[in-house]
Amino acid sequence: LAKTTQPISMDSYEGQEVNITCSHNNIATNDYITWYQQFPSQGPRFIIQGYKTKVTNEVASLFIPADRKSSTLSLPRVSLSDTAVYYCLVGDPMDSSYKLIFGSGTRLLVRP
Amino acid sequence: GAVVSQHPSWVICKSGTSVKIECRSLDFQATTMFWYRQFPKQSLMLMATSNEGSKATYEQGVEKDKFLINHASLTLSTLTVTSAHPEDSSFYICSATGGASVEAFFGQGTRLTVV
Numbered sequence: 001l002a003k004t005t006q007p008i009s010m011d012s013y014e015g016q017e018v019n020i021t022c023s024h025n026n027i028a029t030n031d032y033i034t035w036y037q038q039f040p041s042q043g044p045r046f047i048i049q050g051y052k053t054k055v056t057n058e059v060a061s062l063f064i065p066a067d068r069k070s071s072t073l074s075l076p077r078v079s080l081s082d083t084a085v086y087y088c089l090v091g092d093p094m095d096s097s098y099k100l101i102f103g104s105g106t107r108l109l110v111r112p
Numbered sequence: 113g114a115v116v117s118q119h120p121s122w123v124i125c126k127s128g129t130s131v132k133i134e135c136r137s138l139d140f141q142a143t144t145m146f147w148y149r150q151f152p153k154q155s156l157m158l159m160a161t162s163n164e165g166s167k168a169t170y171e172q173g174v175e176k177d178k179f180l181i182n183h184a185s186l187t188l189s190t191l192t193v194t195s196a197h198p199e200d201s202s203f204y205i206c207s208a209t210g211g212a213s214v215e216a217f218f219g220q221g222t223r224l225t226v227v
Contacts, residue, residue: 034215043118043205043218044156087155093209093216100146100207100216102156 004088009107018075020106022088025069030092033064033071038085038105047086048073083110115139116208118219125196125226133191133222135206141186142208146216147179150203162189186210196226 005023012018024033032051036044048055050062050071061074075082087105091098115138125131135145144163148156160176162168162183170176180192189208193200206219 036218038156041203041221041223043116043207043221045218046215049215098144098209099158099161101158102148104155 004090004103006086006088006103006106008104009109011109011111012078013111014079015077018078018082018108018110020073020075020086020088020108021070022073023070024088024090027068027090028092030094031068031090032093033062033068034089034091034093035060035062035073036087036089036102038087044087044102078108078110080110080112083108116142116206116217116219118206118222120222121220122223123225125224127197127226128195130192130194131196131224133193133204133206133224135189135191135208135219137187137208137210137217140208140217141210142189143186143210144208145183145189146207146209147181147189147191148205148207150205150221156205159191193224196224198226200224201226 034049035047037047038044048060048062052064055062063072085105085107087102117136119134146161147159150156158171159174160168160170160181162181164183164186168181178194183189203221203223205221207216209216
């Protein structure tokens with residue numbers, strides 16, 4: 001399984017754009033990149049998933065360069081409620097042995 | 113979207129007793145379920161993976177006789193913490209995959225406190 005590396009923590013202010021980068025140098029050909037958000041005492045919540053280039057949904061964008069060895073989660077105009085831990089996961093969801101392995105995550109603090 | 117329901121959301125038990133946690137996929141068939149444990153300020157640690165009708169595959173260091181996992185149907189998996197001790201106090205989370213989506217859906221978690 002591709003190991004992921006993320007910054008341990010980030011600080012931001014309300015209304016700013018936040019970009020969290022994840023390194024996954026050993027990503028395999030069939031691996032997808034998935035980001036989850038977790039609030040204290042809750043299960044993680046799916047944010048976005050992508051394979052290459054750019055993916056956008058109603059809450060975030062995911063930028064993946066051509067070599068796919070990293071990815072960046074972009075949160076536009078964050079609010080206080082975006083304070084959470086963000087996890088980047090890499091794996092092939094079509095693989096029968098696919099396991100969701102969480103790294104350390106990035107603890108985002110949004111200040112007023 | 114798909115929903116995974118975990119029950120109970122919190123439980124307090126006496127040391128030496130067993131506790132069962134249920135994880136249900138409410139609107140899809142969960143072919144695979146994952147069980148995690150999470151200590152305060154730490155990441156989720158995968159304990160085991162279970163496929164419906166098969167024995168669970170445990171991660172290294174996880175005692176299969178202590179953490180019994182049953183995935184008897186496509187909508188239900190249970191984790192039983194046997195002979196619980198205070199060090200087993202933690203936040204337990206289940207996740208399920210299956211159906212048409214490649215996304216994994218997580219339960220709300222169970223806070224276990226062993227006294």
